[in-house]
Amino acid sequence: MADRRPRKDAARNRAAVLAAADPLFARCAHPDDVTMADIAAAAGVGKGTLFRAFGDRTGLIRALYEARLEPVRARVEEGPPPLGPGSPPRRRVLALLDAVLCFKLDNRHLAVALEQTGDASPYRTDHYERWHALLKELLEQVPGGADADFTAHALLAATRADLVAHLADGAGLSREDMRSRLAEFAARTLGTED
Amino acid sequence: MADRRPRKDAARNRAAVLAAADPLFARCAHPDDVTMADIAAAAGVGKGTLFRAFGDRTGLIRALYEARLEPVRARVEEGPPPLGPGSPPRRRVLALLDAVLCFKLDNRHLAVALEQTGDASPYRTDHYERWHALLKELLEQVPGGADADFTAHALLAATRADLVAHLADGAGLSREDMRSRLAEFAARTLGTED
DNA sequence: TACGATACGGACCGACGGTCCGCTTCATCG
DNA sequence: CGATGAAGCGGACCGTCGGTCCGTATCGTA
Structure with missing residues (x-):
């Protein structure tokens, strides 16, 4: 019933792929410039291994x-607060x-690679739904707030990759400029009271 | 110096492609389901014609x-005002x-097809830059406004396809719900004064 | 050590965007 | 109106990429 633990070489290869793929995406201007074969080669494994471990290209990017x-x-x-x-x-x-x-900046x-993965809307991913749900919950607790669901989407849209x-x-x-601009923007939508 | 007018058959074929492609995209859930060959076949022209007229897939979608x-x-x-x-x-x-x-709804x-065209960021297109420039200009005229450039981006992000x-x-x-939610959201970022 | 289960890897496949080139159609000019 | 060269046509063809397959190698276990 419980699925068995993966074999040791499988785990090692999976880690090798993750480690190899990251800098590959970082180095290339456009995500599509990084092919699955590139990643397999950089990780020193065969393409079959790569697809066995992650299913498909989207799965690999999502795992990363x-x-x-x-x-x-x-x-x-x-x-710890205030983030916690x-x-x-x-x-x-x-x-x-x-x-x-x-996070998106870093x-x-x-x-970008994940958001533009043609397979599915970026709005139907676990992590997006988690951020959205939490943000919505918080917005509902802010006095005088508008429709929390839409507002949460709209605020997150401002952080699109x-x-x-x-x-x-x-x-x-600059990083700091963006952070302050976003903070100011968000503060406005929450109402002017400081 | 002046580029010559296109030949009559070229113009007719171009129009036929545009007319044929639109419902094809409308019918399919995912834009990638519509291939260039599909469009050529639906328009009753050869693939070569299609690429000659629009350059590449992105060019075709952009033209549409x-x-x-x-x-x-x-x-x-x-x-006329208020839009004009x-x-x-x-x-x-x-x-x-x-x-x-x-427009995005309709x-x-x-x-969606255009935004997720892998070739380039959706932010480096003529139409985006026009909307952004105009919105920014208007925001600068709203008293008590924050950074107009970022605000314009953030508001437009809420209309991502x-x-x-x-x-x-x-x-x-529903359409009307979305319109009122967006209007309310935008109104908040412009300041609470009615 | 022997043996079944698991994973490996790269040859292979189908599909797609894009190109090429021999043939056709248009428009111009005598 | 017929000739002629340019412009356009179309579909066979190509390179590449994501994804599969299966003979072989490796792991874990008794």
Whole structure:
């Protein structure tokens, strides 16, 4: 009934692929420039291994993305305030958006690759639904708030990977500038009261 | 010096392709399900003709999109207020966002296809830059506004085609609901004064 | 050590975007 | 109106990529 643990070589190869793929995506301007064969070669494994471990290209990118995302998720769910639980909702909304923005900035290549994976809407992924649900929950606790569901979507849309990448790489906006612009924008939607 | 007018058959074929491609994209759930060969066959022309007329897949989709967008552009640039020039900035911002949202709703299939065209960021297209520039200009005229450039990006991000499609098709949000939610959201970022 | 289960890897496949080139159609000019 | 060269046509063809398959190698176990 319980699925067996993977064999040792399988685990090693999986790790090797993840380790090899990341810098490959980071180095290339466009995600499509990185082919599955490239990744397999860089990891020193065969293509079959790669597909056996991750299913398909989307699965591989998602695995990479989620591995990187995990620490952020942990900080959000059980870390110290203001990002973690226990801080006032308004404060936590801002902290959450800032964390998402920073993550997208730091992992542009992966985030862009994932968002533009043709297979499915980026809105039907586990991590998006988690962020959205949490953000919505927090927004509902902010007094005088509007429709929390839509607002959560709209605020998260401001952190879309390709927008972030465009502002950072194309428009040359600095990290700190972007963070403060987003914070200011979000603060406005939450109502003007400080 | 002046480029010659296209031959009559070329113009006819170009029109036939545009006419044939639109319903093809509309019918299919995922844009990638529509291949260039499909479009050529539906239009009754050869693949060579199709590539000669539009350069590549992106060019074709862009041509489709811009043909549909043209009436909206005209209404914005020379139509009557509040969407056209002459209305107070705040009012026109809301009208502009509403127009963009409605356009994306009505042309989801094309908009999604274009946004996820791997070739380039959706932020480096003529039409995006036009909407952004106009929105930014208007925002600068709204008293007490924050950074107009970022705000314009963030507001437009709330009308991203895949988000709109997700809300309309996935979450079942009605057209009118979405319009009022977006209007409310935008109104908040413009300041609470009515 | 022997043996079944699991995983490996790269040859192979089908599909797609895009090109090429011999043939056709248009428009111009005598 | 017929000739002629340019412009356009179309579909066979190509290279590449994601994904599969299966003979072989490796692992874990008794």
